[in-house]
Amino acid sequence: MQEGGSFAIDPRELLMVTALRLARLLHLDKMVRVSWSASSFTDYFRGMEKVEAVKQIFGERTEEMLRDLKVEFTWIGGYMWVNGADGHLMISSHYLNNGNRLDIYLDLIHELVHVRQFMEGKELFDSHYSYTDRPTEIEAYRHAVEEARNLGLSDERICEYLKTEWMNNEDLHRLAKALNVKCMPQTTRK
Numbered sequence: 001m002q003e004g005g006s007f008a009i010d011p012r013e014l015l016m017v018t019a020l021r022l023a024r025l026l027h028l029d030k031m032v033r034v035s036w037s038a039s040s041f042t043d044y045f046r047g048m049e050k051v052e053a054v055k056q057i058f059g060e061r062t063e064e065m066l067r068d069l070k071v072e073f074t075w076i077g078g079y080m081w082v083n084g085a086d087g088h089l090m091i092s093s094h095y096l097n098n099g100n101r102l103d104i105y106l107d108l109i110h111e112l113v114h115v116r117q118f119m120e121g122k123e124l125f126d127s128h129y130s131y132t133d134r135p136t137e138i139e140a141y142r143h144a145v146e147e148a149r150n151l152g153l154s155d156e157r158i159c160e161y162l163k164t165e166w167m168n169n170e171d172l173h174r175l176a177k178a179l180n181v182k183c184m185p186q187t188t189r190k
Contacts, residue, residue: 038088041069045108053147057112069115080111084125087118102151106144106161113140132167132175145179159183 041048048054049063058065070088073096080091089111096104114124117136124136131137141162148158158181163172176183 038070038072041066041071041089044071048108053109053143053150054112057109057116057143065116065119080107082111082114082118082124084118087115089115102153103161106148109147110140110144113143130171132171132178138175138178141175141179145181155182156184 045066049066054066055062070086072083072088072090073093074090075094076090076092077094078092079095079099080089082088083090114136117139118124122136126134126136129135144161145158148161153161159172159176162175162179162181162183167175173183
């Protein structure tokens, strides 16, 4: 937060959020195919219902939630995100095929938290907050960081995971502080 209570929102994030809201408002997601088809999450990510980190997200309903969750593989760049129209998971095929496997796993944990939040009716893109201050993002990152620590990752490697191209170093350090992760001054995601 800046002086006077205003937030510094990255223009790229604002553009992305505005585009997603406009697409949802105009129902463009039904008119323009961004993927080939939606499939069951458990068809592609077998065994995730047994992962303790995932059980912590959905509790006793884990198997049901993952079985009913649809996943769409898309040609659109980026990583993965929750579709704002119905809460299913969108995954960039390029990222899935070429990304770091550990980052993909941690992103799945992160996005599954957003799926649960969506189902609870929470606003995932609340523009009253900057990306790194948004409560839904902090909660999702908290689950991913907890799993990263369970896997034995160092704070340095966790910082590499946290850093994205849409956040500057100040944003990264504010997020890391909220998550109790110690980042060096110039951490970048590989």
